[in-house]
Amino acid sequence: MKIATWNVNSVTARLPVVSKWLEAERPDVLCMQETKCIDDKFPREAFLELGYSSETFGQPTYNGVAIVSLAECSEVLRGFPEDEPEAQARMLAAKIEGVRIINVYIPNGGEVGIDKYYFKLDWMKRLRSFLDSYAGADEMVLLCGDFNVAPEDRDVHDPALWEGHVHVSEPERAALEEIKAWGLVDAFRLHIEEDKHYSWWDYRAGAFRRNAGLRIDHIWVSKALAVRCRAAWIDKEPRRWERPSDHTPVVAEFD
DNA sequence: ATGGTTGTAAAACAA
Numbered sequence: 001m002k003i004a005t006w007n008v009n010s011v012t013a014r015l016p017v018v019s020k021w022l023e024a025e026r027p028d029v030l031c032m033q034e035t036k037c038i039d040d041k042f043p044r045e046a047f048l049e050l051g052y053s054s055e056t057f058g059q060p061t062y063n064g065v066a067i068v069s070l071a072e073c074s075e076v077l078r079g080f081p082e083d084e085p086e087a088q089a090r091m092l093a094a095k096i097e098g099v100r101i102i103n104v105y106i107p108n109g110g111e112v113g114i115d116k117y118y119f120k121l122d123w124m125k126r127l128r129s130f131l132d133s134y135a136g137a138d139e140m141v142l143l144c145g146d147f148n149v150a151p152e153d154r155d156v157h158d159p160a161l162w163e164g165h166v167h168v169s170e171p172e173r174a175a176l177e178e179i180k181a182w183g184l185v186d187a188f189r190l191h192i193e194e195d196k197h198y199s200w201w202d203y204r205a206g207a208f209r210r211n212a213g214l215r216i217d218h219i220w221v222s223k224a225l226a227v228r229c230r231a232a233w234i235d236k237e238p239r240r241w242e243r244p245s246d247h248t249p250v251v252a253e254f255d
Numbered sequence: 256a257t258g259g260t261t262g263t264a265a266a267a268c269a270a
Contacts, residue, residue, distance in 0.1 A: 009270085010262055034270085036263070061263055062270095108270055116269095148270095202270090204259035246261075246270080 001097060001254045002027040004235075005144040005217055007105070007200070007247035011035040011066065014245055015043055021238050022050050027251065028070050029096055031103035033146045035064035042066065057092040065092040065103050065145070072096070080130050090123070093134070099225065100135050104145035109166040117166060120148070124175035128182060137183030141222040146200075146247065148216050149176045151186070154195035155215035167214055184220040187232040187252040199234050200247045208239055219252045228254040 004027040008014040011032060022030065030052070035042070037058045044054040047068045057078040058064035067073065073094040079087055090105040107123050110116035135141050149172045153159040162168045180186075188197070198213025207213065221229060232252040239248040 013262060034262095062268090110269085202259080203261055206259090243261095 001029075001099070002251060003029045003031070003099075003101070003142060003144070003219065003254070004249045004251045005031045005033070005103070005146075005219055006249040007033040007146040007217060007245060009034050009036070009245040009247065011037050011064075012041070012043060013243070015046055017238055017241050017244060019046060019050060020241070021235075021249065022047075022052065022068075025235070025249075025251070029101065030068050030249075031092075031101065031144050032066045032068070033064075033090075033103070033105035035066050036061060037064055055092060055094055057089045059089040063089045063105060065089060065105050067092055067094055067096075067101065067103055069094075069096050075100075080126055081133075082126075091127070091130075099140045099142055102131075102134070102141070102143045102145075104143065104147070106146060106148045108148050109172070111166050112164065112169050121171055121175050124172075124179060128175075128179045131179065131182045135222075137222060138224060139222060140224045141184070142219065142225055142252075143179070143184055143221075144217075144219040144250070146216060147176065147218050149173060150214045150216050151176055151218075155198070157196070157198065157210075157212045157214070162214075167216060180220065183222055185223070185226050187219040187221050187226070187229050188215075188234070188250065190226060190229055191232045197234050199250055201239065203246050217247055217250045219250055221252070225254060230255050 052068035109120035199217035
């Protein structure tokens with residue numbers, strides 16, 4: 001079973017690139033973030049032609065998450081149980097082939113100290129609470145998405161430049177550790193220890209060309225899945241294609 | 256520190 005996560009930065013703008021990648025890589029599941037697309041406008045027919053059915057949780061203009069998969073989804077959950085109807089669309093969970101998949105778009109945070117930053121920290125706290133109620137640590141659970149946090153300095157191209165900034169600040173990393181402490185491990189770090197592997201590069205200032213990126217997109221798995229994790233990697237290739245997302249897919253394979 | 260780019264949607268705003 002091959003599972004991928006990708007912040008596509010608009011599923012409609014990115015449809016050519018996402019379709020090309022799905023045809024080439026054929027993951028069983030692709031979790032997308034920042035679809036920026038209401039459910040009625042989601043290009044589900046285009047995905048069906050590639051063999052994928054879609055579960056969507058979108059809103060106009062901002063945010064939005066979706067899961068496309070070859071196998072059937074069950075127990076689909078859109079947003080946290082306590083969310084108000086107008087809450088930002090950032091979490092979509094589903095059970096696929098016995099695995100509980102939780103697809104999240106953790107808030108960006110803007111910059112340290114502003115309202116959006118505290119909203120991010122609070123959202124992360126609520127994600128941990130959600131995990132507590134959603135599943136037992138002995139189950140097969142996969143949490144993936146754009147976490148908008150680089151867990152360690154080896155996930156940052158220039159730690160001195162980024163020190164104290166949003167995506168790497170201590171409170172964000174602590175909130176991330178709280179989520180991890182539920183019982184998850186980073187699938188990528190099960191297989192690759194070295195630095196300079198990133199999943200996002202700013203569109204500006206030739207960041208991708210200079211590999212000036214951050215590893216902020218992640219696939220985290222419970223112990224029951226970790227023992228089945230055969231490989232994990234970041235696929236930089238689609239970031240080189242025409243009209244790319246600023247993020248690139250993270251992939252994990254399971255026996 | 257600033258400015259650099261992209262998407263949505265039609266001027267800012269978010270990232």
